[in-house]
Amino acid sequence: MSPMADPPLVPEDVSDDVTDDGVFYAVRDGYDAVYDALANGETFGRIWRDNAYCGEFPIEFAHIGFLTLTEARRMLDALPLDPGAVLVDLACGAGGPGLWAAQESGASLIGVDPAPAGIAAAERRARDVGLADQARFRQGTFERTGLPDSAADAAMTIEAFQYAPDKRAACSELFRILKPGGRGAIVCFEVDPAKVEGVPVLGVDPVPDYAPLLEDAGFAIDLYEETPGWADRVYPTFAALVDASDALTREMGERAAAGTLSEAMLTVAMRPYPRRVLIVARRPQ
Numbered sequence: 503m504s505p506m507a508d509p510p511l512v513p514e515d516v517s518d519d520v521t522d523d524g525v526f527y528a529v530r531d532g533y534d535a536v537y538d539a540l541a542n543g544e545t546f547g548r549i550w551r552d553n554a555y556c557g558e559f560p561i562e563f564a565h566i567g568f569l570t571l572t573e574a575r576r577m578l579d580a581l582p583l584d585p586g587a588v589l590v591d592l593a594c595g596a597g598g599p600g601l602w603a604a605q606e607s608g609a610s611l612i613g614v615d616p617a618p619a620g621i622a623a624a625e626r627r628a629r630d631v632g633l634a635d636q637a638r639f640r641q642g643t644f645e646r647t648g649l650p651d652s653a654a655d656a657a658m659t660i661e662a663f664q665y666a667p668d669k670r671a672a673c674s675e676l677f678r679i680l681k682p683g684g685r686g687a688i689v690c691f692e693v694d695p696a697k698v699e700g701v702p703v704l705g706v707d708p709v710p711d712y713a714p715l716l717e718d719a720g721f722a723i724d725l726y727e728e729t730p731g732w733a734d735r736v737y738p739t740f741a742a743l744v745d746a747s748d749a750l751t752r753e754m755g756e757r758a759a760a761g762t763l764s765e766a767m768l769t770v771a772m773r774p775y776p777r778r779v780l781i782v783a784r785r786p787q
């Protein structure tokens with residue numbers, strides 16, 4: 503989910519913004535509000551767990567995407583992760599899927615996200631699940647991770663790539679941070695440009711097929727498939743959030759609820775996503 507409140511004025515520090523229109527800050531600040539509010543978001547948490555992944559993810563690694571355990575295992579099977587390998591989770595948010603993958607594989611995790619409250623929550627969670635020595639988190643974006651060349655044996659990103667304001671730059675950055683032979687797994691939505699014209703965030707750089715961009719960046723595509731049953735979880739989740747708008751606003755506060763609800767309403771009304779896909783792209787040796 504992506505809070506989609508009106509863009510605020512661009513602050514003086516624009517070093518993380520690749521579009522210069524303030525949308526990035528609206529997204530980052532919206533997510534900050536959501537991550538801060540999650541502890542009080544009883545209704546949000548219940549709706550999300552029951553609908554978005556139907557309880558099919560370990561509660562200690564709960565997340566705000568649609569990733570099921572079955573999907574997570576399929577993703578992990580496609581990544582070459584030996585114990586001690588370095589796994590980067592881009593747009594890690596509060597760290598659930600990345601920490602799950604680190605625990606399952608024994609890999610060291612580097613989580614990257616623009617939202618400081620997400621990173622703080624991920625650090626707390628790493629301590630809570632006993633993975634603090636195996637995981638670290640830093641602020642950054644798809645386009646500017648701040649990581650060195652060839653830092654990662656593998657990378658993953660769950661439910662966020664569609665928000666990247668410059669997908670071409672994001673693909674190049676993913677290629678740069680992977681070692682030769684390394685693989686990146688992307689679970690995200692394809693976006694229909696005709697449905698998001700003028701829409702904040704999703705309308706900035708809508709991509710209906712990521713394969714050409716990944717290939718232009720130098721990747722070989724190992725896997726590109728639609729995730730089964732996604733629409734049966736995505737639309738009911740957003741519809742249930744809209745139905746619970748009063749409770750969401752009461753429990754999470756105006757800022758977090760407004761962003762969440764505007765995305766929910768937009769998704770239900772416009773159906774901007776032709777498909778949700780799992781992509782595995784390999785940086786050739």
Ligand SMILES: C[S@@+](CC[C@H](N)C(=O)[O-])C[C@H]1O[C@@H](n2cnc3c(N)ncnc32)[C@H](O)[C@@H]1O
Binds near residue numbers: 529566592596
């Ligand atoms: C729906 S959440 C998914 C978080 C996490 N992957 C999960 O599954 O719970 C989307 C995440 O994308 C991050 N995000 C938004 N715009 C981004 C950008 N341009 N670069 C990197 N991350 C971004 C947000 O801060 C947020 O944490």
